[in-house]
Amino acid sequence: MHVRPFKCDVAGCSLTTGFPYKKDLKRHQRDKHTDEGGAYYCPYSWCNYSRPQREQNGRKGMRHDNYMRHMKKVHYGFGQWPRETE
Ligand SMILES: [Zn+2]
Numbered sequence: 001m002h003v004r005p006f007k008c009d010v011a012g013c014s015l016t017t018g019f020p021y022k023k024d025l026k027r028h029q030r031d032k033h034t035d036e037g038g039a040y041y042c043p044y045s046w047c048n049y050s051r052p053q054r055e056q057n058g059r060k061g062m063r064h065d066n067y068m069r070h071m072k073k074v075h076y077g078f079g080q081w082p083r084e085t086e
């Protein structure tokens with residue numbers, strides 16, 4: 001018998017079964033929820049995290065902290081805005 005005491009309590013999550021280990025729940029929440037529900041989109045239109053690309057996949061924007069992390073990781077630094085010529 002499997003015990004799955006760790007349930008996801010994120011609003012709107014369709015998962016009902018829970019996880020046997022806390023790390024599994026953490027991984028689920030990281031995969032499914034960390035970049036959802038925010039109002040931030042990547043300003044680079046070709047990027048998967050830009051508004052058109054996200055909406056095409058039925059996804060919402062990033063939360064602010066994820067947006068900052070995304071810009072840092074993918075676009076080499078927050079505050080560096082795209083140029084028209086790029
Ligand atoms: Zn969930």
Ligand SMILES: [Zn+2]
Nearest residue numbers: 042044047049
């Ligand atoms: Zn981006």
